[in-house]
Amino acid sequence: MPRILAIVGTDAAAEAMRQIDPEVVAVYPITPQTAVVEKFAEYVADGVVNTEMINVESEHSAMSACIGAAAAGGRVMTATSSQGLALMWEELYVAAGLRLPIVMTNVNRSLSAPINIHCDHSDSMGARDSGWIQLYSENAQELYDNLLQAVRIAEHPEVRLPVMVCVDGFIISHAIDRVEVLDDDRARAFLGDYVSLPGYSLLDAAQPVSIGMFDGLYGYYYEAKRAQEEAMARALTVIKEIGEEYRQVSGRGYGFWEEYGLEGAETCVVALNSACGTIRSRLKEWRARGAKIGLLKLRVFRPWPGEELARRLAEFKTVAVFDRAVTLAGGKGGPLCGEIAATLYGQAHRPRLVNYVYGLGGRDLTQALVDQALEELAAMPAVPEPMLPVRYLGLHA
Amino acid sequence: MKWEIGGIETWPWSRHPLGLAGLAPGNSVLVRTGNWRSQRPVWEKERCNSCLLCFIFCPDAAVVVKEGKMAGIDYEHCKGCGICATECGRKALRLVDEHLVQE
Numbered sequence: 001m002p003r004i005l006a007i008v009g010t011d012a013a014a015e016a017m018r019q020i021d022p023e024v025v026a027v028y029p030i031t032p033q034t035a036v037v038e039k040f041a042e043y044v045a046d047g048v049v050n051t052e053m054i055n056v057e058s059e060h061s062a063m064s065a066c067i068g069a070a071a072a073g074g075r076v077m078t079a080t081s082s083q084g085l086a087l088m089w090e091e092l093y094v095a096a097g098l099r100l101p102i103v104m105t106n107v108n109r110s111l112s113a114p115i116n117i118h119c120d121h122s123d124s125m126g127a128r129d130s131g132w133i134q135l136y137s138e139n140a141q142e143l144y145d146n147l148l149q150a151v152r153i154a155e156h157p158e159v160r161l162p163v164m165v166c167v168d169g170f171i172i173s174h175a176i177d178r179v180e181v182l183d184d185d186r187a188r189a190f191l192g193d194y195v196s197l198p199g200y201s202l203l204d205a206a207q208p209v210s211i212g213m214f215d216g217l218y219g220y221y222y223e224a225k226r227a228q229e230e231a232m233a234r235a236l237t238v239i240k241e242i243g244e245e246y247r248q249v250s251g252r253g254y255g256f257w258e259e260y261g262l263e264g265a266e267t268c269v270v271a272l273n274s275a276c277g278t279i280r281s282r283l284k285e286w287r288a289r290g291a292k293i294g295l296l297k298l299r300v301f302r303p304w305p306g307e308e309l310a311r312r313l314a315e316f317k318t319v320a321v322f323d324r325a326v327t328l329a330g331g332k333g334g335p336l337c338g339e340i341a342a343t344l345y346g347q348a349h350r351p352r353l354v355n356y357v358y359g360l361g362g363r364d365l366t367q368a369l370v371d372q373a374l375e376e377l378a379a380m381p382a383v384p385e386p387m388l389p390v391r392y393l394g395l396h397a
Numbered sequence: 398m399k400w401e402i403g404g405i406e407t408w409p410w411s412r413h414p415l416g417l418a419g420l421a422p423g424n425s426v427l428v429r430t431g432n433w434r435s436q437r438p439v440w441e442k443e444r445c446n447s448c449l450l451c452f453i454f455c456p457d458a459a460v461v462v463k464e465g466k467m468a469g470i471d472y473e474h475c476k477g478c479g480i481c482a483t484e485c486g487r488k489a490l491r492l493v494d495e496h497l498v499q500e
Contacts, residue, residue: 097416097417099416100416160416199418200414200416207420208421208422209420210418210424211418213418213419220408220413220417223410224416227411227413
């Protein structure tokens with residue numbers, strides 16, 4: 001029987017980590033860290049898990065230690081947030097380039113300056129080209145589910161890439177939520193034992209291997225990056241397969257995105273993470289009044305499910321993309337909208353695209369603000385504006 | 398395990414090991430770093446007493462020793478750092494600009 005818990009988001013991540021029972025967890029234990037590792041440290045102290053937990057002196061060292069442990073052939077996890085992810089920066093690329101299947105929770109929070117501790121997606125969006133798979137989670141349930149699946153995705157022989165599971169800071173990380181947890185036996189059967197690839201473990205004395213070598217002055221960096229692209233592309237298939245397998249285990253299936261009310265819709269709202277809950281609750285009322293509008297909640301941002309997404313989005317007249325980050329490219333909107341615009345470029349029918357930036361530095365996305373956007377969308381003239389319109393929801397203007 | 402890396406310079410991207418791992422130990426000997434050099438150490442056998450300080454200090458194991466005696470420089474791997482010439486007490490090694498010695 002699955003257990004139903006009332007726990008905060010960070011405890012949902014720690015619960016997943018307890019079941020995963022990684023060999024090594026290296027973390028920087030104080031702020032910008034979150035309570036994910038505080039809870040997990042309790043499990044370590046209580047002997048509930050067999051994990052070697054390493055408290056390091058910075059997030060840079062946390063990721064470095066994870067890289068070493070993963071290269072040695074262990075199942076490795078960590079967690080971070082905001083500035084912590086920023087300090088991991090160069091190591092993120094190393095973990096991905098060395099093809100190490102590290103799994104990390106990232107509690108989405110803004111980046112300084114000005115100093116601000118609240119939710120937005122600036123941290124993970126900045127890391128979007130670091131070679132990490134990125135899964136986004138609307139609530140604590142999805143955080144838990146994504147983490148279990150992330151281990152399988154990362155370790156899949158066709159993938160072998162690190163995975164970052166993102167969840168909104170405070171809104172989800174620190175709020176109590178209903179979480180249905182798999183039985184330990186069921187979870188562990190789904191996870192399976194970690195099998196390091198033969199000949200790719202530093203601690204395999206029978207097959208010595210060098211990891212992280214210089215590629216030579218006229219070397220093979222280019223080839224390695226191309227191979228990473230290919231692994232990312234293969235990850236799309238693997239993510240789908242594992243999402244389906246997880247559905248059979250848990251009753252909760254996962255794909256690249258989740259749809260709400262898109263049958264017969266003319267307008268599609270695209271968003272990530274917790275904002276989807278607020279948007280969905282407003283759409284429910286709008287749809288009851290006959291509005292032809294629905295929601296596409298994107299779960300997989302890296303790899304980018306471009307082909308499928310382009311086909312789906314091309315079916316709508318208008319696509320409104322909600323971005324909780326900005327590219328600071330001079331009023332060109334957020335990263336999610338930029339990706340979607342690029343994806344739609346090759347489509348014969350291109351829907352009108354509108355970008356709503358919202359919630360930077362934790363500014364609340366209230367129901368009234370969603371209504372404001374929906375009213376504006378409904379009143380927009382049929383002829384698209386020549387440039388991508390970028391609106392700032394909830395900005396004091 | 399023997400790791401065949403012949404022709405690695407032109408391998409297609411799909412052929413390289415995962416994450417560019419080196420699948421066999423001792424493979425740095427296969428990477429010819431001699432072409433990094435702008436200067437080369439030239440050995441004057443007559444001045445040398447085979448004290449082997451150069452061998453000890455060489456960071457690339459590019460000093461060739463045979464039967465306990467200094468036997469020359471491995472130009473396939475010597476990067477021309479010049480440490481050997483600096484350490485040599487008998488000035489038996491001196492640095493010469495590469496373009497002056499290349500035939």
